[in-house]
Amino acid sequence: xxxxxxxxxxxxxxxxxxxxxxxxxxxxxxxxxxxxxxxxxxxxxxxxxxxxxxxxxxxxxxxxxxxxxxxxxxxxxxxxxxxxxxxxxxxxxxxxxxxxxxxxxxxxxxxxxxxxxxxxxxxxxxxxxxxxxxxxxxxxxxxxxxxxxxxxxxxxxxxxxxxxxxxxxxxxxxxxxxxxxxxxxxxxxxxxxxxxxxxxxxxxxxxxxxxxxxxxxxxxxxxxxxxxxxxxxxxxxxxxxxxxxxxxxxxxxxxxxxxxxxxxxxxxxxxxxxxxxxxxxxxxxxxxxxxxxxxxxxxxxxxxxxxxxxxxxxxxxxxxxxxxxxxxxxxxxxxxxxxxxxxxxxxxxxxxxxxxxxxxxxxxxxxxxxxxxxxxxxxxxxxxxxxxxxxxxxxxxxxxxxxxxxxxxxxxxxxxxxxxxxxxxxxxxxxxxxxxxxxxxxxxxxxxxxxxxxxxxxxxxxxxxxxxxxxxxxxxxxxxxxxxxxxxxxxxxxxxxxxxxxxxxxxxxxxxxxxxxxxxxxxxxxxxxxxxxxxxxxxxxxxxxxxxxxxxxxxxxxxxxxxxxxxxxxxxxxxxxxxxxxxxxxxxxxxxxxxxxxxxxxxxxxxxxxxxxxxxxxxxxxxxxxxxxxxxxxxxxxxxxxxxxxxxxxxxxxxxxxxxxxxxxxxxxxxxxxxxxxxxxxxxxxxxxxxxxxxxxxxxxx
Amino acid sequence: xxxxxxxxxxxxxxxxxxxxxxxxxxxxxxxxxxxxxxxxxxxxxxxxxxxxxxxxxxxxxxxxxxxxxxxxxxxxxxxxxxxxxxxxxxxxxxxxxxxxxxxxxxxxxxxxxxxxxxxxxxxxxxxxxxxxxxxxxxxxxxxxxxxxxxxxxxxxxxxxxxxxxxxxxxxxxxxxxxxxxxxxxxxxxxxxxxxxxxxxxxxxxxxxxxxxxxxxxxxxxxxxxxxxxxxxxxxxxxxxxxxxxxxxxxxxxxxxxxxxxx
Numbered sequence: 001x002x003x004x005x006x007x008x009x010x011x012x013x014x015x016x017x018x019x020x021x022x023x024x025x026x027x028x029x030x031x032x033x034x035x036x037x038x039x040x041x042x043x044x045x046x047x048x049x050x051x052x053x054x055x056x057x058x059x060x061x062x063x064x065x066x067x068x069x070x071x072x073x074x075x076x077x078x079x080x081x082x083x084x085x086x087x088x089x090x091x092x093x094x095x096x097x098x099x100x101x102x103x104x105x106x107x108x109x110x111x112x113x114x115x116x117x118x119x120x121x122x123x124x125x126x127x128x129x130x131x132x133x134x135x136x137x138x139x140x141x142x143x144x145x146x147x148x149x150x151x152x153x154x155x156x157x158x159x160x161x162x163x164x165x166x167x168x169x170x171x172x173x174x175x176x177x178x179x180x181x182x183x184x185x186x187x188x189x190x191x192x193x194x195x196x197x198x199x200x201x202x203x204x205x206x207x208x209x210x211x212x213x214x215x216x217x218x219x220x221x222x223x224x225x226x227x228x229x230x231x232x233x234x235x236x237x238x239x240x241x242x243x244x245x246x247x248x249x250x251x252x253x254x255x256x257x258x259x260x261x262x263x264x265x266x267x268x269x270x271x272x273x274x275x276x277x278x279x280x281x282x283x284x285x286x287x288x289x290x291x292x293x294x295x296x297x298x299x300x301x302x303x304x305x306x307x308x309x310x311x312x313x314x315x316x317x318x319x320x321x322x323x324x325x326x327x328x329x330x331x332x333x334x335x336x337x338x339x340x341x342x343x344x345x346x347x348x349x350x351x352x353x354x355x356x357x358x359x360x361x362x363x364x365x366x367x368x369x370x371x372x373x374x375x376x377x378x379x380x381x382x383x384x385x386x387x388x389x390x391x392x393x394x395x396x397x398x399x400x401x402x403x404x405x406x407x408x409x410x411x412x413x414x415x416x417x418x419x420x421x422x423x424x425x426x427x428x429x430x431x432x433x434x435x436x437x438x439x440x441x442x443x444x445x446x447x448x449x450x451x452x453x454x455x456x457x458x459x460x461x462x463x464x465x466x467x468x469x470x471x472x473x474x475x476x477x478x479x480x481x482x483x484x485x486x487x488x489x490x491x492x493x494x495x496x497x498x499x500x501x502x503x504x505x506x507x508x509x510x511x512x513x514x515x516x517x518x519x520x521x522x523x524x525x526x527x528x529x530x531x532x533x534x535x536x537x538x539x540x541x542x543x544x545x546x547x548x549x550x551x552x553x554x555x556x557x558x559x560x561x562x563x564x565x566x567x568x569x570x571x572x573x574x575x576x577x578x579x580x581x582x583x584x585x586x587x588x589x590x591x592x593x594x595x596x597x598x599x600x601x602x603x604x605x606x607x608x609x610x611x612x613x614x615x616x617x618x619x620x621x622x623x624x625x626x627x628x629x630x631x632x633x634x635x636x637x638x639x640x641x642x643x644x645x646x647x648x649x650x651x652x653x654x655x656x657x658x659x660x661x662x663x664x665x666x667x668x669x670x671x672x673x674x675x676x677x678x679x680x681x682x683x684x685x686x687x688x689x690x691x692x693x694x695x696x697x698x699x700x701x702x
Numbered sequence: 703x704x705x706x707x708x709x710x711x712x713x714x715x716x717x718x719x720x721x722x723x724x725x726x727x728x729x730x731x732x733x734x735x736x737x738x739x740x741x742x743x744x745x746x747x748x749x750x751x752x753x754x755x756x757x758x759x760x761x762x763x764x765x766x767x768x769x770x771x772x773x774x775x776x777x778x779x780x781x782x783x784x785x786x787x788x789x790x791x792x793x794x795x796x797x798x799x800x801x802x803x804x805x806x807x808x809x810x811x812x813x814x815x816x817x818x819x820x821x822x823x824x825x826x827x828x829x830x831x832x833x834x835x836x837x838x839x840x841x842x843x844x845x846x847x848x849x850x851x852x853x854x855x856x857x858x859x860x861x862x863x864x865x866x867x868x869x870x871x872x873x874x875x876x877x878x879x880x881x882x883x884x885x886x887x888x889x890x891x892x893x894x895x896x897x898x899x900x901x902x903x904x905x906x907x908x909x910x911x912x913x914x915x916x917x918x919x920x921x922x923x924x925x926x927x928x929x930x931x932x933x934x935x936x937x938x939x940x941x942x943x944x945x946x947x948x949x950x951x952x953x954x955x956x957x958x959x960x961x962x963x964x
Binding site for chain 2: 401411418504
């Protein structure tokens with residue numbers, strides 16, 4: 001572009017306007033800094049959150065998710081559009097900066113952008129401006145004409161943000177046009193004056209405009225140059241100062257949001273950062289009750305959300321009509337922040353969030369499946385916020401009646417069903433005879449190097465006990481020296497923690513940690529992804545833990561397990577990824593590998609699989625919660641399986657089993673669809689080297 | 703308003719497998735877990751809500767032993783202002799009237815405008831509230847499912863047969879037995895209990911209360927449990943096996959055949 005190399009004539013005009021431009025610069029920058037400083041006020045008042053560690057990992061995140069726009073192509077069209085706009089902005093940043101300086105210092109040339117390099121850059125930015133402009137046109141059309149469903153705002157969550165979005169898109173388009181008009185009128189003017197001029201990028205917006213301006217008088221062109229410059233400058237600063245009031249603040253904040261994003265998958269933030277467990281009793285209030293109870297990073301998340309709706313689009317709670325959508329958790333908090341921490345005027349006193357911007361049901365509706373976090377291009381965190389809000393409600397005694405009984409039972413009996421501790425190992429009885437004696441209980445008399453951590457549902461639920469027995473038979477078959485904790489095992493507390501009952505969780509965790517240590521085992525295996533995640537991420541100082549699917553995959557690869565052929569050619573299998581095995585722990589391939597090792601097994605994939613898996617309805621305490629919803633998540637999931645052409649759903653989680661089994665009945669698909677756990681299928685198909693007949697009977701019985 | 707709630711610790715029916723002991727005169731009490739009687743918990747919640755609306759204090763009291771202190775601790779964590787444990791060797795073996803006598807003597811030591819009990823204990827006979835009212839010569843309303851304070855009186859809703867409700871006006875001081883479902887009791891976790899761990903709970907016995915030992919305990923009990931059994935499962939259940947539609951038709955037939963459908 002030619003704008004940077006100004007001729008003397010134009011310079012003289014600019015010199016007279018210099019003071020005006022300077023005034024706009026100063027006013028624009030000062031306003032922006034003031035607004036940003038006001039936006040920082042709640043962050044300063046918020047809770048601490050140590051996010052300044054591991055700079056290399058964080059820069060890696062910036063590289064991948066910010067500069068690399070990694071998540072965007074998950075939505076192909078919108079993603080491509082955003083990548084083009086983002087790349088355009090990155091390219092145009094220098095041009096815009098130079099453009100602003102030129103108003104004050106006409107001969108300014110950005111270092112490194114003189115000569116040939118500068119010409120190449122100018123050509124590139126001509127195209128960038130054109131592409132961004134076209135993207136804006138498309139984006140506005142999408143918002144106004146095509147209206148993708150995920151942009152809609154149901155009345156219960158607030159007002160539509162379409163007008164704001166279109167306004168902002170329009171401003172960017174104006175910016176691009178002003179830039180192009182400026183460049184084009186310059187080039188046209190130089191051409192008329194027969195001055196040497198760098199060519200504009202062929203077919204770019206400036207080029208097209210230049211062709212249109214060719215026959216204009218010099219005076220008109222001069223006016224256009226000044227007008228375009230002024231329009232650009234005013235629009236630029238208006239946008240800069242307007243963005244912190246809406247969804248485009250992410251232009252400024254996304255870099256920080258991504259740099260400071262949570263690095264540890266599957267974990268839950270502590271009640272208060274920097275307060276050790278033993279000092280928690282001194283903490284007056286738990287969780288988030290008022291806005292300032294959020295951490296500064298969580299408030300930064302609220303600012304950064306671009307309201308793209310991808311989280312809600314993937315949220316199973318939202319899909320079944322529960323009163324929750326992650327997107328609105330954020331936008332309601334942002335509206336709260338803007339209202340209570342105004343740019344002009346005093347910050348208001350903080351009020352309770354529950355009952356004002358959030359409802360209790362909204363916060364209890366989340367299954368912590370993590371689909372929202374997986375999808376968010378800006379790595380906005382939701383689970384920690386939900387858990388913190390639940391901690392606040394628990395602390396105030398504000399807990400649905402349906403959850404109080406299981407919580408109480410967990411406290412007194414160590415399981416949510418209120419069953420007797422001494423019956424925790426009863427599930428082993430039917431298999432005992434086939435397991436060369438027994439499933440040993442590691443109570444000091446017996447020792448083993450592997451602990452099978454069973455957890456409550458598999459221990460006590462009649463149907464899920466079959467998963468326990470299948471797991472025990474598999475471990476026996478591959479020659480694992482293992483045992484269980486029996487009555488000494490309590491619930492892993494995985495979902496107690498995620499339901500915000502921190503103190504109860506700590507009691508369960510400490511009890512189990514002690515019991516595991518006393519057992520003297522070197523590793524832990526579990527068939528319950530919730531227990532797996534708890535032992536892996538929520539517990540400290542316990543031996544390494546594996547999910548049974550990982551063990552199975554390894555043994556299959558090593559040739560230690562072989563499967564009988566599945567002869568029923570009508571059966572089509574589909575694997576359902578449990579959230580706490582898949583998304584939270586990235587175990588996607590192992591279960592599939594095991595399935596594919598079964599000869600004759602026909603397997604299809606659901607559209608929503610792996611990291612886009614659709615939650616079955618949630619585990620742990622979620623089984624006791626009575627949500628307000630239009631339909632069950634499990635029913636939606638079962639229909640997805642049918643759509644994929646499957647008639648057997650394989651899962652690897654007892655909670656998925658409960659939900660899917662119920663859903664098959666609710667959907668009236670009994671006989672057309674069935675569900676089996678990976679361990680049950682593997683156990684059923686495994687070629688055994690000892691007494692195959694006897695074991696078959698045992699399997700049928702189990 | 704000064705409110706007293708009489709509560710009791712009972713084996714939690716949802717968390718125990720109730721079985722008879724070898725002698726057949728009681729349930730097997732080893733390995734039982736206990737909690738506050740459910741209806742009593744609703745009574746405490748109601749007391750707290752009334753206090754939060756009109757001011758005053760909530761006291762929770764129980765007759766029992768040291769072990770029963772845990773429910774008082776839980777109710778303190780819920781928000782009760784104070785608690786008292788009425789415990790004495792002489793109290794053991796009391797029947798309903800004996801318990802009411804002990805509570806009456808406790809009430810006379812203080813000044814309470816409103817006394818609440820649960821509608822009945824899981825292992826009880828729904829009699830203490832009424833007897834206590836009679837001994838104190840206070841008005842009594844049972845099965846209360848709503849309370850509004852109006853000046854020196856209360857308007858209480860009662861559930862009557864058929865799911866209907868009636869509203870009664872009752873003078874203070876009075877005794878009310880509270881129905882479950884009157885409110886949604888707040889949750890108390892381990893953290894809440896730990897926070898009130900150091901709140902003193904006085905233990906009051908015969909001498910502190912001035913109880914006449916001839917009126918309480920086993921000696922005064924005129925109702926004694928002589929047997930305890932699990933009813934034998936009755937016959938006559940008929941299991942239907944078939945599709946849902948077939949079963950539905952069959953049920954209609956059976957009900958009609960026995961005169962259930964006209």
